[in-house]
Amino acid sequence: MDEMNKQDVIEEVVEVPEETEEQVGNVKIAVDVVATIAGIATNEIEGVASMCNSFAGGIAEILGTKKGASRGVKVEMNDKETTIDLYIVVDYGVRIPELAWEIQENVKNSVETMTGLDVVKVNIHIEGVSFEKEKQKEQLEAAEDEIVVEEAEIEELPEEEEAGL
Numbered sequence: 677m678d679e680m681n682k683q684d685v686i687e688e689v690v691e692v693p694e695e696t697e698e699q700v701g702n703v704k705i706a707v708d709v710v711a712t713i714a715g716i717a718t719n720e721i722e723g724v725a726s727m728c729n730s731f732a733g734g735i736a737e738i739l740g741t742k743k744g745a746s747r748g749v750k751v752e753m754n755d756k757e758t759t760i761d762l763y764i765v766v767d768y769g770v771r772i773p774e775l776a777w778e779i780q781e782n783v784k785n786s787v788e789t790m791t792g793l794d795v796v797k798v799n800i801h802i803e804g805v806s807f808e809k810e811k812q813k814e815q816l817e818a819a820e821d822e823i824v825v826e827e828a829e830i831e832e833l834p835e836e837e838e839a840g841l
Contacts, residue, residue, distance in 0.1 A: 705791050707753060711746035714760050714798075717786035719745070721779050723770035725806030728763050758787065759797040765804040776800040 718724055727748025750761040760783060766775060780798040787795050 705753075705793065707751045708746055710751045710753065710758065710760070710787055710791060710793065711749040712744070713787050713790055714751065714762065714783045715745035715747065715749045717783045718749075718762055718764065718779050721775065721782055723767050723775045724779065725765045725767045725808065728765055728803045753793065756794060757796045758793045759799070760787070760795060761799045761801060763801045763803050765806050766802055768805050768807050768810050772802060776802075 715727060718727065729748055748763040750763075752759045752761075762779065762783070764779070766772060779800060783798045784795045787793060
């Protein structure tokens with residue numbers, strides 16, 4: 677934190693109301709913190725291939741201001757409500773409605789538990805479908821078939837050749 681200005685890190689913050697009678701101070705949570713929590717919670721779900729950016733987020737990433745776990749996450753916060761938009765690429769073959777519901781629940785629970793903010797909406801934007809796992813599965817099956825063929829060839833060696841080895 678010494679290397680960076682605190683003003684550079686905290687672009688937009690929201691105060692979290694303290695629930696005790698004696699308030700010692702204020703808690704302020706940066707939008708990037710909420711975005712990071714939401715991004716990690718999204719990537720925990722099986723079926724999410726990757727996160728991608730909207731057009732504005734893509735420009736921010738090119739300029740180096742947005743990277744890591746907050747990629748593909750847009751957060752709007754005010755004093756009482758938080759809305760999160762997620763831009764994702766899904767794996768081929770997943771049931772998108774079920775995946776979206778699972779992501780929404782995980783993100784909402786994670787953000788509310790960690791920050792105390794009230795998440796009113798988690799909007800899912802499906803930006804594409806990834807075929808990488810499907811390709812990897814086909815390559816793995818092809819490699820397994822090749823290994824089986826090689827094992828069969830080894831077993832068929834005549835006894836004379838085995839004795840000479």
